[in-house]
Amino acid sequence: MRLLTPAGRRLSASEAVERLAKSGVLFLDQATVADVRSFLRDWTEPYRHPHENSPGITVIHSTPFRDGENNAGFTSRSLPLHTDRAHVAAQPAIVGCLYTAQARTGGESLLLDGVRVIKAAMERRLLADAGNVVLLAPGHPWLPVITTGRGSALWRIRYRSDALARPHAATVRAKPLLNLLHELPPPDGYAFAGGQGYLIHNLRVLHGRRAFSGDRRAVRVLATVTRSSGYAYLNEGFHLPAGTPATSRTDIARVETPHPADRADGGPA
Template sequence: MSKAVSFHTFYIDISQENAEELIGSSLETKGLVTFDKIHSVEELRFFCAKLGKSLAHRDSDEYGVTRIVKHDALLPKDSYQAFTDAALTLHTDGSSIAEPATLVVFWCAEPGETGGLSLFVDGKHIYQLLATRHPYVLQTLAKPRSVIFAGAETPLESSIFSTLPSGKLCIRFRYDSLGYYSAPVSSVLPIFLELLDQHKIVFALQKHQGYIVQNRRWLHGRTAFSGGREMYRILLQTATNTPIGQRIHPGFGPD
């Protein structure tokens, strides 16, 4: 069950003089921003440079830009699902590494013919619901070393919810063949998955539209699609020497 929302619900006009301040404020409070007025990968890179430092990735170019299209070549299923036309379950980018990117920037060069809708769930909202309605489930999902996230050279032992050294909370999740859950977590996972489904929002990205998401707060995914869909992704680490980096840090507060 998905709730359709308007692309403009989280929209900021990045051509405004105070755009960076507005982006920082919105990411700090909502954790999700949508934008347009980017017309090329070069413009996207320039825009992202104002937000933080791009991170190299297995599938990115030397600038940290990953082109996400359906590959005709046969790829291993594990960790290459993004390069198919299949659906992507809700997840944290970089779930298997110790320090995932703070921000994920996603930009549409060409939408598909059908499908390819962007899916999101606010992990902060799910945390609050669990704390109020299912505290025993939250306690189980926050137990250290209760989940193994594979995909990197060394699998990572972690938990779905955890507390960062800063004191902020964060969510880390994937629900595919590279996520392995302890028996206690598996027993309460249906409740967690049901909440994700109930509070999932969806919107479509049109040509030259994009979004910025707080990666340690929001889960994101997509529906299956058809046609020549072409997307670009940049993973960013915020830096304290930028206006946005001074405000945006991994994780979220409980309130």
């Protein structure tokens, strides 16, 4: 298996882990599922998922869409940008997708670095109310879309907007940030062939895909970084790149209970 930067530079295994931690994205080439498992074995453990075929592994191929079952990821439809398991508190830190059969047409993978979203929010001075833009998911607690992790050094993004969960402004003041999230920057698109794919930091990088035709097949890998690893902080968030302007407020993870007079129209109190 070849481990690559998106620009195509080949990396050693140790360089690849460091690159994934710093940039959030790593590309795979000439890879098998066994190769990916071997690369992850020493520093991660499988993240269990209800749809998995084996621990941390889910085989994805096109099946008919069924209303009300939230199975768009297992169809040929487009898949909006999201982070996996965004509606639960403990998400997988690492998400991988290895393609075993390429689509006949379409099916490009879409990747968006969440740092771009945070920078856009900083430029518009919207982060003071970030704790009040939350994901609403039936049966789950409100979870901020953008939050800091340990202290103020780590950042985290959890995002999806579909039948399972969608972002909501809990206060009127938070609506401008919600509007920004509804207009995400355009993602980068990649057409991967069989044996190619990616690993991403799921608390930083949003992913999706374009609609496709043909027998496109992929294997999804979900993992949590082991506590003994020097990269265990990836389970909590990521460091902003050097040179990113600091926000004027660091307690954005706190979700306030809005006063009734300050509630967004139609929002729950």
